[in-house]
Amino acid sequence: MKIIEAKNITSLVKKMCIKAAHELPSDVLLAIKKSQTKQKGLAKYLTALMLENAKIAKKELYPLCQDTGTSVLFVEIGTELFIKGNITKAIQEGVKQGYKEGYLRKSIVQDPLFKRKNTNDNTPAIIHYSFKEGDKLKLSLLLKGAGSENKSVLKMFAPSATIKDIKDFVLSAVKTAGASACPPFIIGIGIGGNFEHAALLSKKALLRKINNFNKNKLYAALEKDLLKEINKTKIGPQGLGGNISALGVFIEEEPCHTASLPVAVNIGCHVSRHITEVL
Amino acid sequence: MTYLKMPLTLEKIKNIKAGSQIFLSGTIFSMRDKAHKKMVEENFYPLNLKNQIIFYMGPSPTRPGRKSGSCGPTTSARMDKWTPTFIKKTGIIGIIGKGERCQEVKAAMKGKVIYLLAFGGLGAFYAKCVKKSEIVLFKELGCEAVYKLEVENMPLIVAQDIKGESIL
Incomplete structure (x- = not known):
């Protein structure tokens, strides 16, 4: 049985937060590039700005958008896998570290209705778990504005x-x-x-x-x-x-x-x- | 294409038409939900915003050595509830935001305020237009604080002109 230490999950989630905030997935970037050729006038200019934004974000490390979102994770856990430690805590810690070290905006408020006070570390992330045969741990992260x-x-x-x-x-x-x-x-x-x-x-x-x-x-x-x-x-x-x-x-x-x-x-x-x- | 430099007067912008492309330079003030709520609901207006432009925006944190974090527009409609009172109390001349406004806001802006669209999802791009940034009010609100920003050639589109004509 494969063993994964919780702390390795933390450091991976941290890196994922920072990378996702600064780099568009290659398929999205390609789709924007392709769409530019089909457009004209103002629409074409705005599409060029989107590409310029993606370039600046990746190269100079500015988040693509100031709203670095709610962190949403889909976690697929292999049934042949043993996770040493608390996976939920490990993920939340990774988000916390990623948002701090990546200079990402913390947008989560503790109480939705009355106090709406910022938690100041973008936690809690929203995590959805599922299980799959095998010994892999698959983490998908969305930063949703x-x-x-x-x-x-x-x-x-x-x-x-x-x-x-x-x-x-x-x-x-x-x-x-x-x-x-x-x-x-x-x-x-x-x-x-x-x-x-x-x-x-x-x-x-x-x-x-x-x-x-x-x-x-x-x-x-x-x-x-x-x-x-x-x-x-x-x-x-x-x-x-x-x-x-x-x-x-x-x-x-x-x-x-x-x-x-x-x-x-x-x-x-x-x-x-x-x-x-x-x- | 029009290059505008703060400070502005109604006279200077009265002939700029909805749909025009603008490049804005000079001092503007960022504020969003919480700052509006505090100012309007507590009738608290410590800044002189007469003839100023406000920008609906909450930046990402600034990295050391940088002028600003990412700083694109947020959804304007969330401010609709407070905007008519805010315009009356402050005498602002412009608003920068994203998306449509309700009828009451459109009416309140007519003859007084130019509504400019910044482009959503371009926070990194807009960060490069910021030459200076400092918090001037409500520091405790974090990214929702009021920032005084010096911008240079910030690309915008006129959504509603002073005559009340709108492209949205």
Whole structure:
């Protein structure tokens, strides 16, 4: 049985926070570069600024965006793995160290409703655990800014809903998100599960690489359709018009109750900061 | 393309149209949710903001030897609740933010305030426009404190001009 020391998880999470805040995933960067060639005028200029921003962030170590987000982790634990120490504490400590040493903005408040006092270390991170056969520990981290997160929505449809109903719901969410959620977007959609799982699936979808479509052909076709229709809205970069409003649309689906059809839309901004590492 | 330098007067900006590209230089003040809440709800206005521009922004921490951390705009609509009173009490001439405003804010800005869009998700890029940065109020609010910033050629777009014309 493989043994992983908790302190190694801390140092990895720390590095992941710092790297994610400063470096766009290569697929996202490539998608932005490609989108530039399809645009003109102001939209093209704004896309060039996005690329310039990515360059400055990586080269000179300024966070890509001042909102370095809520730290969201998906942790896949191999069943043949023994973790020596408390994994949750190790991850939280890694986030704390990463945000301090990386000069990242601490945005988490302790009490959501009354005091709203900053915890000053960006903890607690939000951690989702799952298990998988094998002896690997897979950590995926998303730094999720509030501008786009605040525009995310969930609806419990009746199973009688049509594909058009679902599409209209997604399009309406995207249009409402508009300029303040920092388009061009990456849209995560969770379909099925139940109330809380649909939201979780929509978040997980944001980890997918651009141009990696759903393995199920029906869902892949829906992803392509939605991407086309979102681009037709002409929201454009920064909501100032243009033919690229989204860089990717990703659907994750799951079985659900015969009487339910939950759909969640998690809006992701163009600074889609995520990173995956395996120990 | 228009190059604007602080300080400004209504006279200087009255003919700048919605949709124009601006490069702004000079002193501006950052503030966001908590500073607005404190000032408006406690009727506490210790800074002279007459004819000043405020920037809805909360920076990332500044690395040693740097002028600023990352500093792009935050969602303006969150400030809508306080903005009409804030404009009346302070006499600001401009707001820099991100995204649409509600009708009440649009009406309150007409004839008095130019609404400028900074581009979201470009915090590193905007950091390079900052030549000087210091906290001047509410230090205890951390990134939500009021920062006095010296900016140079900060690229913006006019979302709503002084006449009240808007591109959003």
